[in-house]
Amino acid sequence: MDITQFFGRFHVLVLHLPIGILMLAALWELAIQFKRANRPILLNIIWFWGAVSAIAACILGWLLTQAGGYSPDAVFIHRTFGILTALAAIIAFVYLTYFKSQHKFIVSGLAVGQLFLLFSTGHYGANMTHGETYLVDHAPNIVRAGLGFPPHKIPRSKVTDLSQADVYLDVIQPMLEKRCISCHNDSKQKGKLNLTTLENIMQGGKSGPAIVAQDLHGSELYHRITLAHGEKGFMPAEGKTPFTQEQTNTFKWWIEAGAPATGEVTQFIKTKQDKVLLNNLLGISDEFVLAPIEPISLQQEIALVDAGFVFKTLSQNSNYLMVDLSVKSQDLTENALNALLNISQHVVSLNLRNTHTSDGQLVQIAKLTNLQKLRLEHNPITTQGMQSLVTLANLKSLNLYKTQVDNSVLPLLSEFPVLKSVFLGETLVTSEQLEIFNNQSDIKIQGIMPVSSFVAKAGK
Amino acid sequence: MDRRDFIRRSLLGAGVGASALAGMPNLAMAQQAKDLSGVLGSTHIPAKAKRVIYLFQSGGPSQLETFDYKPTLDKRHGQELPAEVRGEQVLTGMSAQQSSFPLARSVYDFKQYGESGAWVSELLPHTAKIVDDLCIVRSMHTDAINHDPAITFLQTGFPIAGRPSIGAWVNYGLGSDNPNLPPFIVMVSSNSGGQPLYSRLWGNGFLPSIHQGVQFRGGAEPVLYLNNPQGISTSSRRDLFQHFKKLQDLQYQSWQDQEIQSRVAQYDMAERMQASIPDATDLSDEPDWVFDMYGPDAKKPGTYAANCLLARRLAERNVKFIQLYHQGWDQHDNLPGGIKAQCKKTDQASAALIQDLKQRGLLEDTLVIWGGEFGRTNYSQGKLTETGYGRDHHPGCFTMWMAGAGVKPGVYGETDEFGYNIIKDPVHVHDFQATLLHLMGIDHEQLTYKYQGRRFRLTDVHGHVMKDILS
Structure with a gap:
């Protein structure tokens, strides 16, 4: 006192x-x-x-x-x-x-x-x-x-794709500005540390350099932000909002990449995890990558309704559509298929569960080039039909539950450019083949769960 | 001007006679379009979750016997709850008069499971196997300390009855994805009892009554009177209904009451349900291995397990909000026996639901939630014996889990070593509600309804989306 x-x-x-x-x-x-x-x-x-x-x-x-x-x-x-x-x-x-x-x-x-x-x-x-x-x-x-101050900085435009993002200006600097700059700037330098420019960051403060390229242990900033909350020296101090796990991981990625001062983010991305991390950090979701599109016309809407589709736009700011034929117990007729093809650019998600969709019709479905999610459960579809779908360049999720596809569908799956998850339960695909494939591939395949082991193990 | 005003005004403008009659089909179409798209027309942001299955565990499951492992309670078993830990926490009248507050350890063992290394008690062997699909939030807290206000608070955002429930808000905002089934369906386990539940928990509050949850019956027939009465054909029923609708429309023109539209829409829905309900609720097309997954109860209609299976079938049919209630988690005394029986009734089916949704590709866009209205005290209510103890209500911390669409699996939040106060990442009920709406593509601050002179929303003036758990 x-x-x-x-x-x-x-x-x-x-x-x-x-x-x-x-x-x-x-x-x-x-x-x-x-x-x-x-x-x-x-x-x-x-x-x-x-x-x-x-x-x-x-x-x-x-x-x-x-x-x-x-x-x-x-x-x-x-x-x-x-x-x-x-x-x-x-x-x-x-x-x-x-x-x-x-x-x-x-x-x-x-x-x-x-x-x-x-x-x-x-x-x-x-x-x-x-x-x-x-x-x-x-x-x-x-x-x-008039007062002799420099004009306001023009804010950088929102990054919508990793290839537009600069590693320092779009990734590192915004995090520092949000959490650190208020105490470490040109006029207020707690711990003699100034984090406004990269030079100052490298120079560091009382406890040494804040960032050392490729050296996590030597980078005081990384050390401080990863201490346990409340531990002495933890930053940001005084109960200010700490960095999220995602943000600290990004610092780690940046330091390990040699703390580059500038350059496209994509240059420094080595693994899939890096990519996911930065996409999440920058709030880039795949949906936003889609180019803006005009809404469909009233005639097209009426055609969809008449064919039994239920459809909704992706969000209030998007005219892309999620289309569903499964709920009205109607089959995929020629009319329905034509209504779909009329809006082929708009469909990003399509649910054809239990609509008697045939292999032949999949050739037409393959024309929905922006399709990201396709549900084909409970349809008489075979591996042959899948051949025509591999051209779907944006397809990420494919549901083949209770279809007639067999083991030969597995090599085909690797040909889809961006496919991430596939559902193959209750098909002719055997669990042995599935396991072999899962061990080799990035694609996450969900087969049918081994119920027997589930019940037996848990039953005691 | 919202759509309702537009319809109202255009109808009033149309006057009487032929032109008003000509406007009627449009009215019906507009009503139907509104049912499907909701007041928002579309989501604020692209939705991660297209539907929710909320497994409400009513009564307040003890976090200390399920997910929140506290070795300190083992060591200090029988010692007094330190005053500084209790702080200014208010106790209920049921245990506040006790002369002593002895800390009580869990009689059930804990082990770590999965990649996340989450601690799960031996009472939940099935849930333990799926922990890597779960986001376990151990730092929930609420404002209310007794059942009715606490459940009402969780389900409606306010501890006093009268506000719309979460499902009603979602339906009001986003409408339906399946015109043939109610978009908000409620099932209460028939194999449970305890603190009563009231239909206002899934009520519409001040929203138009069409948004309230539709409760299925617990027996063999979830919906009664689907078949036409003997001697009455479908066509004559439809005829009757058409005339009835005309009368309702006349009434609507003179009164402009929203509830008339709600009523007509419900008749419409009832007719469509004659076909859609048998398809959705008839479990005879499910193979035996599915029943084996959900456990022996799954074949007994109305049980928690059967309801979980039914929930999966409704999710397959794009029902947007499916709410289950299982009562009986209120173990004031004989907690070890009581909670064991509760877990036995719910553990396997809850886990099976996750697994089943996952293998069918539905977990990608379905959000599953498990949890009660509050937690339980770390001290024993009543006498602490070697194997017997009870726990009182504790609003300061409790555990919930979420799984599926848009949620990052893992363990979130932390309580102190006594399992009494939250020391990391507290999640208030309003934060949870904001997050739920966010996952469904709704900005919780932007979905409002003007009533009695002010705009209301689910999260009132509170709520922060739990950004750290979003995938």
Whole structure:
């Protein structure tokens, strides 16, 4: 406990009293001079208390500076103005209260001077607590230019594809700005660390360089953000929002890639996990990669409804469609197929569960080039029909549950460019072949669960 | 101007007579389109989850005998709950008068399972096998300490009755994906009992009544009177209904009451359900190995296991919100025996549901939720003996799990060594609700309904999406 600090901190409370009281007095005096009104005796009391509170603010302010932590230059100028304000208030009080004849110009001068000193003191004091750029942070560029500040940075446009993303400007810097910069910047450098530019980052702070290329252990920043929450030295400090797992992993990826200062993100991506990580971090989902598309026409909508489809757009901001024929117990007729082909670019997800879809019809389905998810469960489809689908360049999920495909479908699956998950339960595919395939392939295939083991193991 | 206003005004503008009659088919079509697309028209963001299966474990399952393993309770078994751990936590009237609050360990053993190394108790052998599909949230907390307000809070976002339930909000916002089945279906286990449930938990609150959940019966026939009465043909029934509809439309024109439309829509739905319900609820086409998966109860209609199987069939048919309730988790005394029986009734079927959805490709876009309304105390309510103890209600922490669409498997959140307070990543009920809506593509701050002069939403003025658990 530090008693000087206890009182010193009341400075920020008390300082508002002289501002209010002295401003009132000064403005009132000016008004009297201009309007030639009578001067009430009350004003003397106002000046008196203004002077007292100014002196009190000076003393408390001096106590506050004893603990240090403020730049000496800033303290000097604020203190000088503060003392002058108090002196001016005393002079004004003495002159206006005890001098019989008062000269109009002296009174006006005292009042104007008092106002000037008040504003100056307040301004320099506020600079110390809020930072010098506080008032212009959100100023229009024209105001900033007039005051000699550089114009606002143009925000980088939202990344929609990894190949557009710059490794520092789009990935690393935004994370630092969000979580670190408020304490580690040009004017406030906690731990002597400045994280505004890559040079400063490499240079580091009191505890050494923040980032060392390809050296996780030597990178103090990585060390600090991966400590247990609440452990001494954990960053961001003081209970501010910590980095997420995803974000710390991204720092790890960046450091291991040699902490590149610039360059396309894709250059530094080595594994599939890296790609997933960065896509997630940047909020790039595959749906957004689709180019904007016009909504389908009313005629096309009516054709879909008549054929028994239930359909919805992907979201309010997208005209791509999720189309479903499964719920109305109708078959995939020629009409239905034509209605689909009419909107072949729009369909990203198609559910044909239990609609008697045949191998021959899959040739037409393959024309839905933007298809990402296709459900074909409970249909008389064989491996032969699957041959025609391999051209679907965007297909990620394929459901063949309870179809007639056999083991020969497995090699075919590897030919799909981006296929991620396939469902082959209750088909002619044998579990042995499935296991062999699963061990070799990136594609996640879900066969039928071994029920026997499930029941037996859990049954005891 | 929303769609309802538009319909209302265009009808009023149409006046009376022939032009009003001409407007009627459009009214029906507009109503049908609205049922399908909901008030939002489409989701705010692309939805990860197209449907939800919510396995509500009513009564407050003890987290300490299921998922939240606390070795410290083993060591300090029988010692007093330290005052600084209890802090200012209010206790219920059932245990507040106790002279002593002895810490009680779990009589059941825990082991770590799966890649996530999640601790699961021996009571849940089936769930233990699927932990790598689950996101186990151990840091849930709620505002309410007694059953009714706590369930009401979880299901409607407010502890006092009168607000719409989650399923009603989802239906109001997103409509339906299957015009032949109700979009919000509720099933209460017939093989459970305990603290009562009320239909307002799946009610529409101030939303139009068409959005309320439809409860299936627990017996062999989930929906009654699907067949036409003897001697009455389908065509004559339809005839009757057409005339009835005309009367309703006349009434609607003079009163403009939303509830008239709701009523007509329900008659329409009932007719379509005559065909769709037998198809959805007849389990005779399920092979034996499926029943084996869900366990012996699966063949007894109305049990939790049978309801889980039925939930899977409804999910296959694109029912958007399927809510199960299983009562009886309120173990104030004889907890070891009680919770063992509860787990036996629910563990295998819950796990089988996940597995079954997974192998059919449905877990990709179905969100499954398991959990109760609050947790239970780490001290014994009543006398602590070697094998017997009870636990009182504890709103400070409890465990839920989620699985499937858009959720990252793993263990989230942490409680202190006493299992009493949350020390990492707390998740409030409103956060959970915000996350659920987010996964369905809804911005929880943007789905509102104006009622009695102000706009209401599920999360009231609270709720943060749990970003860290999203995949």
